[in-house]
Amino acid sequence: MYLKTHVAERFGRAADQYKCHSQVQDQAAELLLQWLPHDLTKVPTLRCLDLGCGPGSQQGLLFEQLMWQERRQQHLEYVGLDLSAAMVQAAQRNLAHLQVNGSVVQGDGEALPLQRQSIDLIYSNMAMQWFNRPDLALAECARILTPSGYLLCSVVLPNSLAPLDQLLPNFVNPQRTFADWQQLIADSPLQLLASEVRQVSGHFRDCKALLKSISGVGADAMPAHHDAADDKKRLRLTKQMWAQLNAGYEGYRTPKGLPLHYHIGFFLLRSQ
Numbered sequence: 001m002y003l004k005t006h007v008a009e010r011f012g013r014a015a016d017q018y019k020c021h022s023q024v025q026d027q028a029a030e031l032l033l034q035w036l037p038h039d040l041t042k043v044p045t046l047r048c049l050d051l052g053c054g055p056g057s058q059q060g061l062l063f064e065q066l067m068w069q070e071r072r073q074q075h076l077e078y079v080g081l082d083l084s085a086a087m088v089q090a091a092q093r094n095l096a097h098l099q100v101n102g103s104v105v106q107g108d109g110e111a112l113p114l115q116r117q118s119i120d121l122i123y124s125n126m127a128m129q130w131f132n133r134p135d136l137a138l139a140e141c142a143r144i145l146t147p148s149g150y151l152l153c154s155v156v157l158p159n160s161l162a163p164l165d166q167l168l169p170n171f172v173n174p175q176r177t178f179a180d181w182q183q184l185i186a187d188s189p190l191q192l193l194a195s196e197v198r199q200v201s202g203h204f205r206d207c208k209a210l211l212k213s214i215s216g217v218g219a220d221a222m223p224a225h226h227d228a229a230d231d232k233k234r235l236r237l238t239k240q241m242w243a244q245l246n247a248g249y250e251g252y253r254t255p256k257g258l259p260l261h262y263h264i265g266f267f268l269l270r271s272q
Contacts, residue, residue, distance in 0.1 A: 001132050003224040004083060004108065011054070011218030012086030018055045021216030024202045028264050029058045029125045031198060032154045033065045035268050040066070040121060040150070045075045049119045049144070051109055051153075052127025053080035054217075056091030062123060063100055078102030079114070084218075110136040114144045124153040126264070129175055130221075134184050138269075142189035145271035151190060155181060157197065157263040164210070164260060167248045168241075171214075173223065178265050190269040200264050203257035207246050210258050 014021075040046060046066060050059070059080070066076055078100055080091045091104040107113045109124075110133050122141050131137045141151050158175045159165070165172040176184075178197050185192045204210040214220050237245065249258050 001224045002130060007130055007221045008084040010221040012084035014216055014218035015055050015086040015090040018217050019057045021213045022057055024200055024262055025126055027200045028154050029061055032125055032152060032266055035152055036065055037150055043120050047077045047119050048121045050080040051122055051124035053082050053091050054087050056080060056094035059094055059098055080104035081107045083108060112140045112144055116143055117146045119144045120146050120149045122151045126154055126156055128153055129155045138188035138190060142271055147271060149271045151269040153267050155265045157265050160262040162261045163252050167245055181265055191272050193270055194268040196266045198264050200262045202260045205257050207249055210260055
């Protein structure tokens with residue numbers, strides 16, 4: 001279980017630097033958007049929710065993929081939603097720069113501040129693993145989706161952050177399994193159309209940059225059973241720990257740099 005105020009604070013702290021450290025998130029977004037259903041082009045006015053939008057770093061890619069037809073921008077209504085006020089502000093600035101019709105609001109994915117059957121597509125990239133009650137989030141998605149609307153999402157799975165998870169195990173949070181997510185979906189009002197596990201990897205010049213790819217996007221929040229002192233202790237490495245981490249990680253170095261591997265679950269769901 002995560003303390004939502006703590007998660008919002010962690011991600012909010014990263015709002016201004018997020019785009020500098022989001023190579024893994026960007027790769028996952030590109031893979032996820034390959035699953036966009038083509039029949040969305042038939043929707044006269046496409047209403048899209050970007051659930052867990054962060055600072056809006058993927059808005060441009062999302063809009064590019066959604067604007068298949070000429071003048072599609074005139075018929076796209078975008079809503080970004082994030083738990084963090086700082087992320088919302090950053091996403092609002094990015095949206096204004098892109099000059100796309102839409103809005104960004106602060107809200108909780110487990111209690112969406114949107115009307116029933118008001119959204120045609122929900123897009124959520126590497127965000128839903130932070131939900132304490134993904135069953136509630138899936139039910140909320142089903143509530144706001146139009147008939148035959150879609151949920152396109154990706155989540156972080158166990159065995160992610162390798163080989164860091166072996167070298168620095170206290171740094172890595174537990175995750176729900178792919179089977180867990182499949183069962184949650186089976187128990188939800190939504191229909192599973194497709195699912196897949198893929199490895200997405202980042203490569204970094206050194207351990208400092210590698211760890212910054214986690215903390216720099218705000219993904220270093222701990223479950224609620226840890227107190228603030230435990231949190232700081234986990235994130236603070238002694239000189240000896242740094243030396244051991246650097247020495248251990250060098251054995252994994254590739255021509256691209258030090259690897260950090262994620263296992264990502266991709267899902268395409270439809271309302272019934």
